Amino acid sequence: MAADTDLLAPAFLQQLDRLRLAVRQQVAGRQAGERRSARRGNSVEFADFRSYTAGDDLRRIDWNAFARLDRLFLKLFLEEQETTLHLWLDASGSMDWNGKFALTQRLAAALGYLALTGFDRVEVGVLGEGGALFLGPLRGRAAVHRLLGFLAGLTAAGPADLTAGLQALTRRRLAPGVSVVISDFLQPLTLLDGLALLQAARQELTVLQVLAPDELAPELTGDLRLIDRETGAAREVSLTDPLLEAYHRRLEAHCGAIEGFCRGRGLGYARLPASLSVEDAVAGALREAGLVK
Amino acid sequence: MGLFTPWGLAASAALPVILVLWLLRRRRQDQPVSSTFLWEQVLEETRANAPWQRLRRHLLLYLQLLTALAIALALAQPYLRAAGAGGGHLVILLDLSGSMQAKSAAGPTRFALAKEEARRLIDGLGPRDRATLVGLGPVPRVVAAGGDRAALRSALEDLAPGNSGADLGQGLSLVASLQKENPGLRAVVLTDGGLPAPAGETAAEIRVLGEPAPNLAVEHLQVERGQALARVGLGTGAGAPFTVELYADGRLVGSRAGSVSPAARTAELLWQQVPAAEVYEARLVGKGDALAADDIARTVVIGESRLRALLVSEGNVFLERALRLRPGLELVQAKPGAYAPGDYQLYIFDGWLPPQLPQAALMLVAPPAGGLFPLGDLAAVGNVEAVPGSLAAGLPVDDVHVARARTLSSPLPWASPILVAGDQPLVLGGNWEGRPAVLTTFSLQESDLPLRVAFPVLMQQLLAELAPAAPAPAQVTAGSPVPLHLAPLTTRASVKAPDGRSVPVALPAGPFSETEQLGIYQVVEERPAGSLHSAFAVNFPTRTESGGPQAGGTLAPAGPAPQVVGTEPLRGNRPLWPWLALGAAAVMLTEWWVYSRGR
Numbered sequence: 001m002a003a004d005t006d007l008l009a010p011a012f013l014q015q016l017d018r019l020r021l022a023v024r025q026q027v028a029g030r031q032a033g034e035r036r037s038a039r040r041g042n043s044v045e046f047a048d049f050r051s052y053t054a055g056d057d058l059r060r061i062d063w064n065a066f067a068r069l070d071r072l073f074l075k076l077f078l079e080e081q082e083t084t085l086h087l088w089l090d091a092s093g094s095m096d097w098n099g100k101f102a103l104t105q106r107l108a109a110a111l112g113y114l115a116l117t118g119f120d121r122v123e124v125g126v127l128g129e130g131g132a133l134f135l136g137p138l139r140g141r142a143a144v145h146r147l148l149g150f151l152a153g154l155t156a157a158g159p160a161d162l163t164a165g166l167q168a169l170t171r172r173r174l175a176p177g178v179s180v181v182i183s184d185f186l187q188p189l190t191l192l193d194g195l196a197l198l199q200a201a202r203q204e205l206t207v208l209q210v211l212a213p214d215e216l217a218p219e220l221t222g223d224l225r226l227i228d229r230e231t232g233a234a235r236e237v238s239l240t241d242p243l244l245e246a247y248h249r250r251l252e253a254h255c256g257a258i259e260g261f262c263r264g265r266g267l268g269y270a271r272l273p274a275s276l277s278v279e280d281a282v283a284g285a286l287r288e289a290g291l292v293k
Numbered sequence: 294m295g296l297f298t299p300w301g302l303a304a305s306a307a308l309p310v311i312l313v314l315w316l317l318r319r320r321r322q323d324q325p326v327s328s329t330f331l332w333e334q335v336l337e338e339t340r341a342n343a344p345w346q347r348l349r350r351h352l353l354l355y356l357q358l359l360t361a362l363a364i365a366l367a368l369a370q371p372y373l374r375a376a377g378a379g380g381g382h383l384v385i386l387l388d389l390s391g392s393m394q395a396k397s398a399a400g401p402t403r404f405a406l407a408k409e410e411a412r413r414l415i416d417g418l419g420p421r422d423r424a425t426l427v428g429l430g431p432v433p434r435v436v437a438a439g440g441d442r443a444a445l446r447s448a449l450e451d452l453a454p455g456n457s458g459a460d461l462g463q464g465l466s467l468v469a470s471l472q473k474e475n476p477g478l479r480a481v482v483l484t485d486g487g488l489p490a491p492a493g494e495t496a497a498e499i500r501v502l503g504e505p506a507p508n509l510a511v512e513h514l515q516v517e518r519g520q521a522l523a524r525v526g527l528g529t530g531a532g533a534p535f536t537v538e539l540y541a542d543g544r545l546v547g548s549r550a551g552s553v554s555p556a557a558r559t560a561e562l563l564w565q566q567v568p569a570a571e572v573y574e575a576r577l578v579g580k581g582d583a584l585a586a587d588d589i590a591r592t593v594v595i596g597e598s599r600l601r602a603l604l605v606s607e608g609n610v611f612l613e614r615a616l617r618l619r620p621g622l623e624l625v626q627a628k629p630g631a632y633a634p635g636d637y638q639l640y641i642f643d644g645w646l647p648p649q650l651p652q653a654a655l656m657l658v659a660p661p662a663g664g665l666f667p668l669g670d671l672a673a674v675g676n677v678e679a680v681p682g683s684l685a686a687g688l689p690v691d692d693v694h695v696a697r698a699r700t701l702s703s704p705l706p707w708a709s710p711i712l713v714a715g716d717q718p719l720v721l722g723g724n725w726e727g728r729p730a731v732l733t734t735f736s737l738q739e740s741d742l743p744l745r746v747a748f749p750v751l752m753q754q755l756l757a758e759l760a761p762a763a764p765a766p767a768q769v770t771a772g773s774p775v776p777l778h779l780a781p782l783t784t785r786a787s788v789k790a791p792d793g794r795s796v797p798v799a800l801p802a803g804p805f806s807e808t809e810q811l812g813i814y815q816v817v818e819e820r821p822a823g824s825l826h827s828a829f830a831v832n833f834p835t836r837t838e839s840g841g842p843q844a845g846g847t848l849a850p851a852g853p854a855p856q857v858v859g860t861e862p863l864r865g866n867r868p869l870w871p872w873l874a875l876g877a878a879a880v881m882l883t884e885w886w887v888y889s890r891g892r
Contacts, residue, residue: 028359032768062830093327094327094328094329094330094741098327125456127807174513184327184328186327186328186330186331187330188330212327215326215327215328215331218326220324222321222322223321223322224321224322224323224324225321225322225323225324226324226325226326226329226332227323227326227329228326228328228329228330229325229327229328230324230328231329232327234323235332235333235334237327237336243335243339246335246338246339247331247332247335248336250331250334250335251331253332254331259453271551
């Protein structure tokens with residue numbers, strides 16, 4: 001169990017301060033980078049300024065601030081800014097393997113930190129042995145500590161049906177926002193239905209598949225009795241080269257199916273080996289997936 | 294297909310052991326994985342796709358079983374009967390009869406051809422083949438056996454044809470006995486064909502070598518009473534003119550020319566007034582004769598019936614004449630005063646006895662009274678009768694009268710009566726102190742026996758008893774045993790062969806059989822009175838070995854037809870175990886390959 005301070009190194013926090021959670025354009029027609037409020041006619045509460053970056057809507061520029069400070073700022077309104085980041089974490093037994101869950105925790109911590117420091121709300125749902133565990137909604141910088149403490153205290157164990165979990169999640173009324181599902185997705189492809197449900201619940205969904213290096217390229221040999229860590233079931237295999245090749249094919253097929261599903265629906269997808277450091281993951285894969293910028 | 298060592302199959306007990314070990318092998322190692330979700334799918338897929346994948350699980354097992362089976366089979370040493378395979382056994386029988394000395398038209402003798410063929414057969418032996426070399430003489434002899442080709446070749450070089458015949462029947466029975474032990478045995482008889490055909494089936498291959506070549510032979514030589522008769526026979530070929538030279542004791546005494554026509558096949562030549570000699574030789578002089586050994590025939594005339602006798606008498610014409618009737622008798626006469634014992638086989642003492650009787654056959658005619666024999670006074674004698682069962686039985690003695698004869702005071706235990714007159718014995722004969730002896734109790738001058746026809750007959754009978762003629766034949770064919778009739782008192786005897794070698798004869802003498810050499814054999818007998826010489830001649834067996842219709846005929850075996858010279862691969866047993874061992878090694882290599890591929 002990692003201490004909350006161990007989850008994110010201070011140097012990384014500095015790095016994270018320079019990033020922010022990104023929300024992709026989901027429907028054609030919306031301008032990039034702008035978040036539209038779903039509610040019209042409500043009072044627009046001024047919340048904060050944001051530095052102007054190329055591409056932002058010129059109408060939002062606060063000319064008063066420009067006149068005063070000679071720098072371009074955008075006015076941010078509360079409703080626009082308030083996005084909920086839902087983190088759905090797979091804490092089944094298969095995640096407790098070779099650093100997968102550690103990376104999951106770190107990714108969740110990083111994303112949560114990004115959201116909280118960006119004035120977004122964060123909700124965490126953990127699908128594990130005893131059902132789902134929830135945290136949140138959290139808001140504001142002060143909640144970072146709580147978030148990290150919660151994440152650090154998580155353990156992955158026991159069987160968990162991701163599909164059922166996702167379905168249960170969507171039965172709760174979810175605030176529209178960004179959802180990130182972090183799992184190894186070593187479950188039947190019915191989980192894609194769960195993902196579809198999530199997307200239907202007005203979530204901008206990003207799928208992060210974390211796989212251990214020995215899951216990506218097993219180095220097993222001989223006649224073995226494989227014990228499933230999650231279920232405890234055993235399977236006798238005689239590992240031959242053709243069998244390993246078949247495994248790779250199966251892995252590719254499975255992950256490819258998930259990836260294809262995501263791409264087809266415009267969902268973000270990233271496959272992360274558990275050996276990857278969270279810094280590299282955030283800077284690389286998550287940025288590519290359009291989750292951070 | 295057979296198994297040399299069937300017990301090797303017991304090694305196949307390893308197969309169930311391997312199976313049991315395979316089944317009991319330690320359980321698979323437990324390997325925890327994060328999830329068997331994908332593995333399940335993979336296994337489902339492979340199970341559906343390739344049934345032989347399941348076989349691959351057990352492929353190593355099958356290969357191990359196969360290896361063990363191959364090794365077990367290899368240990369059982371199966372063999373296949375195949376041509377060209379090693380391990381065969383060849384028996385080479387070489388005809389050593391006299392006809393093998395014949396030269397073929399090309400030059401080498403038939404035996405040289407046979408030797409060449411045998412050499413070829415020996416060279417053709419495989420590294421695992423064995424051969425037995427048998428010389429077919431009058432008695433088949435195993436000359437060499439084994440797998441050492443050099444030893445076989447050197448034994449082959451030492452072989453030479455003899456002058457007598459070859460016993461093929463015995464040779465083939467030797468082959469049959471060898472074949473009982475070794476069913477794969479192969480036998481080849483190398484001959485020129487002049488052997489009597491064997492009875493029944495033979496399992497030997499008979500190769501006839503050589504071609505018929507013109508041959509004349511001196512088939513017979515006979516010398517009698519100054520006449521010499523030689524018979525020349527045509528062995529093979531067309532008739533050719535020839536010349537026969539006659540030698541007496543090494544001196545040429547005559548020659549005759551002649552010719553033999555194929556129709557007549559023999560020609561006879563006669564010489565008259567041939568000087569007396571001991572050894573006569575007839576030599577054929579001619580060109581283009583294939584066989585030289587049958588061109589000489591010898592005969593020994595005097596010797597077997599030569600008898601040296603000493604007649605000690607004041608003068609007895611009848612006795613002398615009767616004695617001289619015996620052929621071969623050398624009669625020496627002496628008066629009693631001039632008596633001196635010498636080298637005589639027979640002493641005839643007429644009315645006189647020497648102080649010491651010599652050790653020889655004795656004829657005592659009217660010995661005086663007193664002395665060694667219990668002879669009494671002269672007395673009148675009645676009718677003369679021959680004692681039935683004696684050597685005088687059947688002789689006409691009715692008209693024989695004897696005036697006076699001495700009586701015997703006591704019967705002679707060593708003599709049995711031959712002629713008697715009533716109770717009074719007239720002529721007795723027997724063995725006195727180791728000598729054959731005949732005693733007459735009457736003087737021939739006091740009887741008319743010498744004038745009767747019974748007298749010479751009786752004398753011959755008595756002489757035959759006293760000095761039996763040794764009927765050693767004058768001539769025999771090579772290889773035949775010669776009965777040696779040695780003189781009764783011989784203490785040591787030896788036979789000198791034509792090559793000078795002296796062979797001692799063990800007494801009592803049986804037939805002398807070392808007659809392979811052609812020529813004159815001298816018989817020397819040592820006796821107390823001196824040594825005795827006789828001789829006999831050994832000639833080539835022209836009847837069987839010189840070819841021609843008199844020869845035993847060409848061989849017509851009941852088995853496969855004889856083949857002319859040519860080598861055939863030996864049929865032996867080809868062992869299969871090297872292949873099986875190779876197979877086992879190959880399977881093990883495959884096993885290793887499968888095993889490493891699975892890694």
